[in-house]
Amino acid sequence: MRISLSWLAAYVPLPPAEELARRLTAVGLEVEAVERVGAALDGVVAARILSSERHPGAEKLAVCQVEAGDGPVQVVCGATNWKVGDVVPLATPGTRMPAGHRIDRASLRGVDSHGMLCSAKELALSEDASGLLILPGDAVPGTPLARVLGIEDVVLEVNVTPNRPDALSHLGIAREVAAATGAAVAYPDARLRQQAPPASASLRVSIEAPDRCYRYAARVVEGVRIGPSPAWLRQRLEACGVRSISNVVDATNFVLLERGQPLHAFDLDKVAGAEIVVRMARVGEKMVTLDGVERTLSPDDLVIADRDRASALAGVMGGGDSEISPGTTRVLIESAWFEPTGVRRTARRHALHTEASHRFERGVDPEGVVAALDRCAAMVAELSGGKVLRGAVDVHPHRRRPVDVVLHWARPGEILGMPVSRKEARIALLALGFELRASGAKNGKFRVPSWRLDVTREEDLVEEIVRLRGYDAIPETLPSIVSDTPALPLAAQIIERTRLALEGAGFSEAVNFSFVAPGDLTPLGPGNGRTGIPLRNPISADLAVMRSSLVPSLLKVLAYNRRQRVEDARLYEIASTYHPRGEGAVDDAPALEELHLSGVATGRRHPVGWSAGGDSIDFHDVKGALEAVLETLGVEGVRFVPGGGTWLHPRSAATMEWTAPDGGVVPLGVVGEIHPRVAAAFDLSRGVLAFDLSLEALNRAARLLTGHAGVPRFPAVLRDLAVVVANEVEARSVLDGVRAEPLVEDVTLFDVYKGAPIPDGKKNLAMAIRYRAADRTLTDSEADGAHARIVERLKGELGAELRG
C-alpha cells in the first residue's frame, strides 16, 4: 500500500519520514521503501523572465535574462509562447532531464546559456510541447518546481499483512501513527449537504443474498457534470499509483484510499428500473466487466443487478453497462459490506485482483460503510456541481454485534516472559482504539474497535500490547524445558555414513527439483507402472510431474556438465521418489514417498595427473564405491546378481540382493551402465554408469554397531592358486568354491587374464589364499591338504583346470 505523507499529514502530525518508517515497521507495518515524489524534477526551479533580446546569430532564438533566486542568469530559448515577466521552469546546469540527458552550461551559436527553460513535455509532466510551461505569476523565483506544482511528496511503500485490512488506507495508517506517537487523529468532516427529494424516491434496493451482503447503502447525486478532477486530487491519487479517470470516479477512489472502504459509482440512468438487486448470479449468466471481458458467472458469484441484468461483480469489479460516462448526470454511489470469503472466491474464479476485492476479502470496517458513503457523496457533489438527494438507501440485514474480549492482567506476562503491568496493558489498548468496558482485579473486558476484525481472543490483545510496546523490550531467555537428549535418528546416521563413503569415492552431491518433465521418466521404461505423480497446476511443462526416479534428473545434470566441458563427473542425490499410495500405508500421507540414493558417473577413473593413466571409469569402479557404502553401513551378505532393469545395459548391470537373517532376499537396488538408448535420449555418449538404491532397504540391512573377533593368535599359511575356467563361469562361483574350504580365512582375486596361451573361451583366475586355524599353528601338510581339496572342488564343480 502506497501512503502519501502529504496526504497522511492531513490527519495526524508526522515525525520525519525516516523516523515514521521506523516507527511503523516497529508496530508491524513494515515500510519496504521510502520514495520521494518529484525527485525527477530535482534541479528544476521557477525562474522569472526579466528581459530578452534576439539572438545575434539565430533568428528563432531569444537570449533571456532570468531571475532564478541567485541573481540574473542568461539563458538561450527557442520557444515563443511567453512574455517578459512570466515565471517558467528553469533546468539549472547539472539537472538530469526525464529523457535521460544532462543539462550543462553551453554555448549556443556563440552565446552562453546557463541552463534550459522547459516545456511540460520536456519535464514529463504532460504531453504539451507547444511552448514553455507558464507557472503561476506569484511563484517565487528559485523555488523547486515540485514545490511550486504542489507535487513534492514522500510516499511510503507499506507491506500490510493480510490480517490488517484496517491499515489499507490513509486514515488506518494515521490511527497507527497516532497510537505509536501519542498524537490524535483528526477525522475529516463529510460536509454533506442534502436536498429534496429523498433518494428513496428514485432508487429501490433489495438484498436477496443476506449471507453474502451484510449491508448495502446507496446515495444518489443529481445534476452531476462529469469532468476532470482538480490537480490536488489527481496528484494524491497518482502518488498512490491510481490513475485519475474523472471527478466522480476519482472521488470513489479517494475515499477508498482515505478510509479503506471500496465504493462504486453507477450511472443511475442506466440502472434499469432504478432498482438494485443484490443477488447470486444465475447459472450461465453473463456480464461484461469494466475491463471489457465478457464473463460467464457462477451461481456462487454475488452480483449487483438492476431489474434486468447483472451490472457489477459485487466487491470485485463494476460492469461496462452502467459505467460512469462523460454524459452521466445522475450518479448512484454504492457502499457495502460483502462477506469476505465469497468475494475471494469470486475474485479467484475470475482471476481478478482489484483494490476493492483486496480489501473486501480481508474485511472492511462494518461501521465505516455509511461514513464513507457520505464522504464520497459530498465530494462528488462538490467536484461535479451536483446535489445529494436526501437520505441514504440503507439495507442492513445483518447487524454486527460488538466484540468484547477479556484480558487476564497476568496473561501478557505469561506469554511474553516479562512483566507487563495492568496499566501498561490498558494504555496500549486504549491508544489503539479499544474501549475498557469492565475492569476487575484479575481481568478487564475490552471492546474491540469495529475496524479490527482480526482481534477475537485474548492472545490477540497480547499481540496488540506487545507490538505497541515494542519487541525490543522483551528480554532474551532460554526455555527451561528439561527432557531426554534425543539420539540422532538411525536413518540420519545411515545417510551421513553413506555420504562420507560416497565422498571418499569421489561422488559430489546434486540437489535437483523434485518435479521433472513427464518425458524425462519415459526413457527409463515401465517401472512397475511408476510414472510419477502429475501436478494439477505445474509452473511449466518441464516441471510437471513429481519424479518416480532420481536417475533422469541426474542424467540431465551430467549432460549439463558435459556441455560445460566438465568431462569427469561423479554425482549422487539422496531424495524422495513419489508414487501413488498402495495398500498397507501406515500414516495419512496422501502419497508414497520413498527415499532413494541414486548416482551417475562418467569420465576417467583417476584424476588426470603426471603418473596416472587415462582409463575410463567402469562398472567395477562404481561397484567398489557401493561396496564401500555397504561396508561403512555394516551391510553383509549382498550379492550382485547379473541383470538390473530395463534402463541399464543388459550386459553390464547387476541387482544388489541382500539376504536377511531370516533368509528372505531383499533387493537393495541396481547398478550398471546406462542402456545405450537411454543414454541417447539424454544426449549422453556411452560409458555412463549409474546406480539406484532404496534407502529404506539399506536401513533394514544396515548394522551400524558391529562386533569384533579379536586378532588371530596363530600364524597363517599363504598359497597362490591359478585356475583356468570357461568365460561364462562367474568369479563369484570360483571364490565361493574357495571359501567353502573351512581352513580358508581369506581369498583375494588378484588377476583375471584372457588370451594366449590361455585357450579361446577361457580365462585364468589367479588368487592368493590365506589359510589359518583359530586354535593352532597350521602345518604345511594341513595347508597342502586344504589346497588340494579346493582344487578338486573347482575341477569337479566348475570344470576348472589348474595352472602352474
Added chain:
Amino acid sequence: MDLVRDLEALAEGARLSIASASDDRALEELRVRFLGKKGEISAVLRGMGQLAAEERPRVGEVANRVRDEVESLLVLARQRIEDARLEQELRGSRIDVTLPGRRLLPRGHRHPVTRTTEEIVAIFARLGYEVASGPEIELDWYNFEALNIPADHPARDMQDTFYVDGAAIGRPEGEGAVLLRTHTSPIQIRAMKRAGSPPIRVVAPGRVYRSDYDQTHTPMFHQVEGICVGPAITFADLKGTLAAFARAFFGAGTRTRVRPSYFPFVEPGAEVDVSCSICGGSGSRSGARCGTCKGSGWLEVLGSGMVHPKVLENVGFDPAAVTGFAFGMGVERMAMLKYGIADLRLFYENDLRFLEQF
C-alpha cells in the same frame, strides 16, 4: 723373540692397510688376509710349535692382542665406510617435491544446501531438539487448515500452491485437497500429534514448493522448521533461542532484532533480522552502500512467533496450560548469506565447478 717381532710388524701393516681401505670388499680381503684360517696371524701362530714351552704364553698373549686389535680396527673401518656411504647418499640429488601429489580419487563435495541444513539442524540438536520429517505431498489440512489458514483466507495468497490431482494417486474425491507442502510447518502439526503431549522440541528440515519462478524464487526450495512447546514457554524464550542460534550460525558477534509480523499460525508473530554478515551491521562496505543488506545493516532471516492457540487446539493441546514458539527459515537464503552466493540459480544447476567449491 722373532715371532713377537713378526707379530708387531704384522700389526703395524694391518693398521696401515685397514686405514686406507675404502670399501667393504677391500675390508673383507684384509679380514681374510689377517684373521682368516690361512691368514697371517694363523701363520705366525703355526710357528709357535718350535718355541720353548716357557716362551709360548708370552707369544700367545701378543698374538691375541694383535688379533683383537685387528678385529676392532675392522669394525671401526666398516662403520667409517658405512657412514661415508650414507653421507654420500644424503648429499645426492633431490626428488622433485613440487610434483603434484598422487590422488587416486577426487574428493566428493556436499551440496551447499545440504551443508547449510546440517549446520542449522546441528545447532538445534545441541539445544536438545529432535529431528523430524514429514511428507512433501501433503494434505490441505496439515499444510493450511490446522495452521489456522482456512480455505478462502487471504493468507493463502502468501503461498502460491501446487496441487496434485487426487485421482492420480487413487484418492477419492471429497477427501480434501492434496498439495505440495508450501512450508515445513505441517511437520509441526505432525510432530505435535505424534508426541501426543508436551513438552516437545522438534527441528524439521525439508523441501518445500511454491509456484513462483524468477530471479529470487525457485519453485522448490528448502526450509528448516522448529517448534518448542511446553508449560511456561515464553516470547522471551523465543528471542533467546533465536539469538543463540544466530550467534552459532553467523558468528559470535551477531546481533538479532525482532519485529512484529504476521503468520497465521503464530501470535504474536515476529520477523527476525540479524546484523548483516557481510558488512557487520554497519550498512556500508569499503565506503559504498552494502548490497547485501541494502545499507540497512540488517538481514531478514527468520519468521517466528508464539504458537497460535488455535493451532494448539487443533492438535489437542490446551492453550491455557501450554505455550510454545515456532520458527522457520529458508535454507537457500541462509546459505547465500553465509557463503556469499549471489545467484539462486547456482543451487539447482548442479554445475560441478560450483559444487566443488564446497
